[in-house]
Amino acid sequence: MRYGKSVAVLICGLVLAAGGVWREAAAQQAAAQQAEEKTPLEKKWNGMVHEKLKKHRAMGFPDYDAALPNVLLIGDSISMQYTLKVRKLLVGKANVFRVPANGGPVARGLANFDKWVKKLGLEWAVIHFNFGLHDTKYENWKRETGKKYSNVERYAKELEEFVQKLKADVPNAKLIWASTTPVPEGAPANDKGDEVVFNEAAARIMATYGVAINDLYAAVLPEHAKYSSTPTNIHFNQAGADLLGEKVAAAIEKALGAGP
Numbered sequence: 001m002r003y004g005k006s007v008a009v010l011i012c013g014l015v016l017a018a019g020g021v022w023r024e025a026a027a028q029q030a031a032a033q034q035a036e037e038k039t040p041l042e043k044k045w046n047g048m049v050h051e052k053l054k055k056h057r058a059m060g061f062p063d064y065d066a067a068l069p070n071v072l073l074i075g076d077s078i079s080m081q082y083t084l085k086v087r088k089l090l091v092g093k094a095n096v097f098r099v100p101a102n103g104g105p106v107a108r109g110l111a112n113f114d115k116w117v118k119k120l121g122l123e124w125a126v127i128h129f130n131f132g133l134h135d136t137k138y139e140n141w142k143r144e145t146g147k148k149y150s151n152v153e154r155y156a157k158e159l160e161e162f163v164q165k166l167k168a169d170v171p172n173a174k175l176i177w178a179s180t181t182p183v184p185e186g187a188p189a190n191d192k193g194d195e196v197v198f199n200e201a202a203a204r205i206m207a208t209y210g211v212a213i214n215d216l217y218a219a220v221l222p223e224h225a226k227y228s229s230t231p232t233n234i235h236f237n238q239a240g241a242d243l244l245g246e247k248v249a250a251a252i253e254k255a256l257g258a259g260p
Contacts (some may be wrong), residue, residue, distance in 0.1 A: 039064070044120060048100040058083035064095050069125035071252055072173075073098040074109065074116065076134055078181055078244070081236055085245025086252070094125070094256060105134035105149060106158035113165055124173040126255045127166060128214065128248060131159060132180025132202070133234055136194040143189055156201040163209050174255040177206045178248065179217040182224050186232040214251040216244055 038046070042061045049059045058080040071094045073079050073086065079098065087096040099116040103109060109116070109131055117124070135150040150158075166175055179199045183190045199217055206213050220227050220240060227240025236244065 041120065041122075045097075045100065048115065048119060050101040053101065056080065058098060059100060062087055062095050062097060063091070065092075068092070069094050069256055070122045071096045071126045071128065071256075072117070072124050073248070074127065074129035074131075075099070075103045075178065076130070076132075077102055077235065078133065079103065079130065079178075081241040082245035082248055085242050086249045089245065089249035090252065093253065096252075097122070103129075103131065103134075106131040106155060106162055107150075108134075109162050110158060110165070113162070113169075117166070117170060124170050126174045126176065126252050127170065128176040128178060128252055129162075129166075130178035130180060130216075131155075131162070132195060132198050133183070133190060136180075136183070136190050136198055138189045141189040152197050152201050155198055156205060159202055160205050160208075163205060163211060167209060175209075175211045176214050176251050176255060177202060177211050178214045179203070181216050181234070181236075181244070182221050183234055184224065184228055184232050187234055188232065190234060212251070212255065214247060216247060219243065219247045 041064065045061050046054075053059045071090070073083060073096065075098075080102065083096070083098050090096055097120070099112070101108075101112070101116075109129075117127075132155075135155045137149050139145045139147045139149050163175070166173070179202065180195045183192045183195050185192050195217065203213060205211075220236075220243060225231065227236050227243060229235045229237045229240075
């Protein structure tokens with residue numbers, strides 16, 4: 001009797017082990033098949049995404065429809081927060097891509113311009129862009145360094161160069177500048193008020209080059225505390241991210257001629 005039970009337990013173990021091996025093999029086969037089914041464009045996109053951000057939902061490849069206009073979002077982690085909302089609101093109206101990394105300061109945008117703007121080989125109908133919070137920060141996001149990453153003069157020079165490159169390399173794209181969102185009092189690595197000075201410098205550049213402005217700063221300022229992830233954080237909670245996404249989607253839709 002004991003022998004029979006031992007055999008039964010052994011058989012059950014072998015069956016379970018075999019089942020586990022089969023499931024693993026099936027999963028690997030499905031993953032391989034899914035990889036084969038990806039279009040060359042999607043494969044190129046996946047190869048561009050920064051390794052540390054591959055699992056971030058904002059970095060996923062959009063539901064691409066070749067019949068729709070292409071939109072590019074350029075920005076830092078704030079733009080990563082609203083990317084999914086913008087995509088959702090523009091379903092059936094545009095293919096919404098974003099840069100495959102945290103856009104960071106203007107200098108990073110200049111260094112990666114060809115990769116971000118040209119590498120996919122797409123014609124951009126609209127490019128919605130922002131730089132600012134990384135430019136106003138203390139170096140390495142550490143206030144104790146006592147040294148700012150940039151200053152408004154350098155920021156303006158680099159931002160103007162970036163706009164000139166957009167105008168020269170993607171002349172048919174409609175450009176939308178997004179103002180930098182508010183910095184709360186007590187932010188760990190940014191000083192409240194710097195973003196206002198930088199936004200003013202950016203506004204002058206956009207006026208010079210005829211670039212539309214999407215004033216995200218003004219959109220959230222009246223109830224900034226309500227939308228902040230924490231009282232001293234430069235990032236937003238879900239309600240704040242959704243509000244920004246709505247503002248961005250509306251500006252893009254207007255530029256595409258599909259909105260009010």
